[in-house]
Amino acid sequence: MDAVDILKQPVESLVGIGVQIAKRLNKIGIFSCHDLLFHLPVRYEDRTRLHALGALEEGLSVLVGGSIIVTDIIVRRRSMLVCRISDGTGFLTLRFFHFSAQQQQQLIIGKQLSCFGEVRMGFDGLEMVHPEYRVARDPTILIEPCLTPIYPLTEGVSQSLLRKALKQILPFCEGSNLLLQEWLPVVVRKNFMLPTLAASLKTLHAPNPAVASVSMRTRVLPEFRRLAAEELLAHHFARIQARNKARLATAPVFSDHTEMSMAFTQALGFSLTSAQQRVIKEITDDCMNESPMMRLIQGDVGCGKTIVSAFAALGAVSSGYQVGIMAPTELLAEQHFSNFKQWFEPYDIQVDFLSGKIKGQRRIANLTAIKGGDSQIIIGTHALFQTSVEFNRLGLVIIDEQHRFGVNQRLVLKNKGQVGDLKPHQLMMSATPIPRTLAMLRYSDLDISVIDELPPGRKAVITRALPAQKRAQIIARIMDWVSHRKQAYWVCTLIEESDILQCEAAEKTLATLITLLPGIKIGLVHGRLKTADKMQIMADFKQHKIDLLVATTVIEVGVDVPNAGLMVIENSERLGLSQLHQLRGRVGRGKDESFCLLMYQSPLSRVARERLTILRETNDGFLLAEKDLELRGAGDVLGTRQTGEMAFKVADLSLHQDLIDQVPAMAEMINKEAPEVIQPIIDRWFSALVHYVEV
Ligand code: ADP
Ligand code: MG
Numbered sequence: 051m052d053a054v055d056i057l058k059q060p061v062e063s064l065v066g067i068g069v070q071i072a073k074r075l076n077k078i079g080i081f082s083c084h085d086l087l088f089h090l091p092v093r094y095e096d097r098t099r100l101h102a103l104g105a106l107e108e109g110l111s112v113l114v115g116g117s118i119i120v121t122d123i124i125v126r127r128r129s130m131l132v133c134r135i136s137d138g139t140g141f142l143t144l145r146f147f148h149f150s151a152q153q154q155q156q157l158i159i160g161k162q163l164s165c166f167g168e169v170r171m172g173f174d175g176l177e178m179v180h181p182e183y184r185v186a187r188d189p190t191i192l193i194e195p196c197l198t199p200i201y202p203l204t205e206g207v208s209q210s211l212l213r214k215a216l217k218q219i220l221p222f223c224e225g226s227n228l229l230l231q232e233w234l235p236v237v238v239r240k241n242f243m244l245p246t247l248a249a250s251l252k253t254l255h256a257p258n259p260a261v262a263s264v265s266m267r268t269r270v271l272p273e274f275r276r277l278a279a280e281e282l283l284a285h286h287f288a289r290i291q292a293r294n295k296a297r298l299a300t301a302p303v304f305s306d307h308t309e310m311s312m313a314f315t316q317a318l319g320f321s322l323t324s325a326q327q328r329v330i331k332e333i334t335d336d337c338m339n340e341s342p343m344m345r346l347i348q349g350d351v352g353c354g355k356t357i358v359s360a361f362a363a364l365g366a367v368s369s370g371y372q373v374g375i376m377a378p379t380e381l382l383a384e385q386h387f388s389n390f391k392q393w394f395e396p397y398d399i400q401v402d403f404l405s406g407k408i409k410g411q412r413r414i415a416n417l418t419a420i421k422g423g424d425s426q427i428i429i430g431t432h433a434l435f436q437t438s439v440e441f442n443r444l445g446l447v448i449i450d451e452q453h454r455f456g457v458n459q460r461l462v463l464k465n466k467g468q469v470g471d472l473k474p475h476q477l478m479m480s481a482t483p484i485p486r487t488l489a490m491l492r493y494s495d496l497d498i499s500v501i502d503e504l505p506p507g508r509k510a511v512i513t514r515a516l517p518a519q520k521r522a523q524i525i526a527r528i529m530d531w532v533s534h535r536k537q538a539y540w541v542c543t544l545i546e547e548s549d550i551l552q553c554e555a556a557e558k559t560l561a562t563l564i565t566l567l568p569g570i571k572i573g574l575v576h577g578r579l580k581t582a583d584k585m586q587i588m589a590d591f592k593q594h595k596i597d598l599l600v601a602t603t604v605i606e607v608g609v610d611v612p613n614a615g616l617m618v619i620e621n622s623e624r625l626g627l628s629q630l631h632q633l634r635g636r637v638g639r640g641k642d643e644s645f646c647l648l649m650y651q652s653p654l655s656r657v658a659r660e661r662l663t664i665l666r667e668t669n670d671g672f673l674l675a676e677k678d679l680e681l682r683g684a685g686d687v688l689g690t691r692q693t694g695e696m697a698f699k700v701a702d703l704s705l706h707q708d709l710i711d712q713v714p715a716m717a718e719m720i721n722k723e724a725p726e727v728i729q730p731i732i733d734r735w736f737s738a739l740v741h742y743v744e745v
Contacts, residue, residue: 091199104139115189143177278701284735293495301342325503343475349501350671351635371445378454404430452478511638538616615644622648623658
């Protein structure tokens with residue numbers, strides 16, 4: 051095969067990879083040999099030397115050799131094959147829970163074995179369970195010249211298959227290969243101490259023992275960091291590019307609506323905080339410009355983002371444009387719907403609702419009103435961007451709890467309902483305060499407005515952690531609380547994601563609470579209720595027809611009932627910091643002191659204990675986000691689990707924090723020294739993914 055072109059070839063062209071295997075590799079994004087080269091090992095195993103049996107340590111994965119001195123079938127609950135080997139310095143037990151008749155014949159006294167496996171403490175001394183082994187006179191038979199890379203696998207693809215495939219590619223891994231051209235300028239590599247691309251790939255796949263023995267984990271190696279740095283740069287540049295491109299488009303220019311805004315403000319019943327006023331001004335200015343707004347409002351739970359978005363909507367509507375508002379849950383969408391109706395209907399502005407649960411005639415009527423332009427503000431879930439929904443004059447898109455949506459979902463909504471060539475303005479809101487470095491990376495295509503002030507009179511939520519044994523006390527507390535004309539939440543959590551189980555648990559809790567709290571009006575809300583029922587219950591709760599609302603975590607985002615100032619969270623040890631903070635954000639919205647009682651099942655794990663302690667100590671979302679990052683890793687903090695967004699091939703957002711910090715400086719250096727490499731860097735990392743970034 052041609053040396054230059056091999057990296058472009060599909061993986062099928064390698065010896066040992068047929069159509070079936072190729073299909074499996076395709077599933078994890080590996081199509082070409084080039085892709086395979088960027089599939090990096092997560093760690094190494096050291097098979098470069100034999101360890102003496104007398105000097106083994108628990109926990110190490112090692113290569114050993116010895117002859118079989120005992121072999122036996124032991125029958126406990128099921129039978130297992132157990133051998134004992136010796137090399138003159140010590141002994142080791144080998145245990146096989148599954149074994150064939152052939153193995154039984156093979157593993158007999160006197161045979162010489164080479165084994166690789168993890169050393170564990172067993173019933174009678176150190177042992178290996180199901181080691182990899184070879185029966186051979188030569189004890190060095192399993193010895194490898196390099197450390198053995200361990201790759202992330204997919205079903206039906208083995209380590210040895212990947213290793214064999216990579217061995218065929220590595221000889222072509224040279225800087226002279228066009229696909230591996232070095233794009234990082236020398237100054238950047240020098241300044242940030244990054245090795246070259248080709249050398250890095252080579253070393254990572256076939257490390258020389260001296261290099262890698264420093265760490266068996268690959269991610270911290272300079273070679274790995276070098277690749278991570280380039281990938282982060284690619285993301286950074288791609289987002290900046292997308293932003294510049296998006297801004298080239300033309301957006302509707304909203305007209306001056308100061309008078310209307312003033313009337314609207316008057317009707318509110320509270321005055322806006324200065325942070326809210328500042329952000330409203332930023333948005334108004336953006337939308338009076340013909341370049342599309344792409345703005346994110348960041349602000350802790352309860353800071354009052356919704357009303358700010360209502361002002362943005364006012365701008366659009368008074369200029370004759372429609373507004374699409376998208377929320378991640380039905381419950382939140384419904385709540386926005388009732389708020390917006392209350393705010394806008396006095397001005398004869400038509401507010402409509404659309405979710406997947408709205409079907410039949412009503413759906414058709416809604417779609418017609420949206421298409422015809424009668425609907426001016428349309429609030430809904432992701433059902434808003436189904437292809438059947440056509441807008442008439444969409445001028446503004448508002449996305450609440452933006453971190454819950456994938457980038458590609460944003461893309462779809464933005465591309466619809468354009469008026470001629472006009473692109474709607476976009477306003478996103480997020481209550482997940484993410485650490486600044488991550489925000490930079492994730493949101494470098496957006497302008498960010500921060501609401502760093504809570505409405506006046508808010509008091510920090512007093513948070514307590516209580517073991518489940520204190521349930522009776524908690525119940526008494528609720529009784530007392532409700533007798534003071536105040537309302538409360540009881541949140542049921544389950545580790546299972548399953549909706550059905552969550553709802554069952556909530557229903558059970560409801561039944562118990564009804565018997566324990568006679569005379570108290572208790573309601574239940576969960577994800578499987580019909581839309582109308584859910585709306586009714588939330589409305590009842592808001593109007594204080596219900597004292598205690600039993601709920602699943604569906605109330606996590608957005609729900610706002612200021613008179614409800616007590617929240618009990620069952621099994622709080624199962625939830626992450628951010629989720630607990632979001633839940634807790636449902637209380638502390640009124641003027642009175644409010645409480646969050648975190649019930650837990652003892653004993654608590656170390657991490658769970660730490661989480662609950664942090665929550666008790668602070669109400670500051672930013673601080674919590676930093677802690678969350680330390681405890682859980684970046685993927686969870688960003689919510690990428692749900693959305694599959696920001697899927698980095700190489701970079702690890704928690705381990706490579708320092709690199710993330712350096713990205714802007716690197717980017718600036720590249721901009722100055724070698725702007726021509728920007729596009730190639732993006733292409734190298736994004737060719738297949740680029741449509742995700744063009745938001
Ligand atoms: P979030 O930022 O978490 O989405 P919301 O928009 O739901 O917060 O607002 C929380 C509560 O605070 C709502 O009841 C809202 O009406 C109220 N609120 C918003 N701004 C103010 C303000 N300036 N003064 C008093 N209450 C406010
Ligand atoms: Mg909100």
